[in-house]
Amino acid sequence: xxxxxxxxxxxxxxxxxxxxxxxxxxxxxxxxxxxxxxxxxxxxxxxxxxxxxxxxxxxxxxxxxxxxxxxxxxxxxxxxxxxxxxxxxxxxxxxxxxxxxxxxxxxxxxxxxxxxxxxxxxxxxxxxxxxxxxxxxxxxxxxxxxx
Amino acid sequence: xxxxxxxxxxxxxxxxxxxxxxxxxxxxxxxxxxxxxxxxxxxxxxxxxxxxxxxxxxxxxxxxxxxxxxxxxxxxxxxxxxxxxxxxxxxxxxxxxxxxxxxxxxxxxxxxxxxxxx
Numbered sequence: 375x376x377x378x379x380x381x382x383x384x385x386x387x388x389x390x391x392x393x394x395x396x397x398x399x400x401x402x403x404x405x406x407x408x409x410x411x412x413x414x415x416x417x418x419x420x421x422x423x424x425x426x427x428x429x430x431x432x433x434x435x436x437x438x439x440x441x442x443x444x445x446x447x448x449x450x451x452x453x454x455x456x457x458x459x460x461x462x463x464x465x466x467x468x469x470x471x472x473x474x475x476x477x478x479x480x481x482x483x484x485x486x487x488x489x490x491x492x493x494x495x496x497x498x499x500x501x502x503x504x505x506x507x508x509x510x511x512x513x514x515x516x517x518x519x520x521x
Numbered sequence: 522x523x524x525x526x527x528x529x530x531x532x533x534x535x536x537x538x539x540x541x542x543x544x545x546x547x548x549x550x551x552x553x554x555x556x557x558x559x560x561x562x563x564x565x566x567x568x569x570x571x572x573x574x575x576x577x578x579x580x581x582x583x584x585x586x587x588x589x590x591x592x593x594x595x596x597x598x599x600x601x602x603x604x605x606x607x608x609x610x611x612x613x614x615x616x617x618x619x620x621x622x623x624x625x626x627x628x629x630x631x632x633x634x635x636x637x638x639x
Binding site for chain 2: 386387389391392393397398399400401402403431433434435436437439448450475476478480481484485488491494495497498501516518519520
């Protein structure tokens with residue numbers, strides 16, 4: 375069995391596309407982190423349309439921006455996804471997200487500039503603590519040049 | 522019961538529609554899910570989109586249902602965007618489609634507010 379292609383991209387937002395049981399497309403932006411075996415993981419609510427779609431059809435496409443030598447491009451990653459509701463994988467993913475997104479200098483600067491928005495933001499995440507992990511196993515990676 | 526919501530009205534993100542930093546599109550063609558980056562224009566209330574780099578043989582067609590995502594930001598308080606789902610119709614410019622939205626969802630994490638649950 376060949377290992378999934380390794381995803382290397384500078385973009386911090388993954389735009390994951392799925393299809394419902396009726397064939398209705400869905401695409402939404404999520405934070406992403408690398409996972410063992412070349413996989414990528416994103417957290418999402420258990421009842422989100424994306425998670426419901428994956429339960430019906432595991433095929434997904436993920437778009438992640440990248441930039442090399444001044445040229446903008448998008449990685450189009452086709453693969454399969456599964457939803458993992460377990461606390462252990464969720465905690466591992468959240469810890470990686472903490473380092474990548476919440477403790478990044480620009481994130482901290484935003485919180486310092488707008489301290490009154492922080493309580494609502496924290497409450498928002500606590501109210502949605504029923505999240506799990508969408509784990510994508512890439513099958514192919516294609517580069518789309520944006521020019 | 523009230524919860525914190527990030528949802529806003531599409532009009533609240535007019536600047537994002539008029540100057541989108543990026544856009545993406547997803548649709549189903551021949552039973553295959555297709556997603557691609559896209560060019561996007563908001564022109565007098567019309568939503569115009571052109572996929573970039575659609576796989577060969579998988580370009581969208583008249584009547585396809587699509588979802589277009591226009592979003593911005595990386596960190597929590599920067600995140601905002603719109604998702605527009607509707608039917609694609611060919612526009613005047615080659616490769617462009619007009620999306621007639623059937624459902625629009627807009628969000629802005631910088632404008633989180635308390636909202637009664639339905």
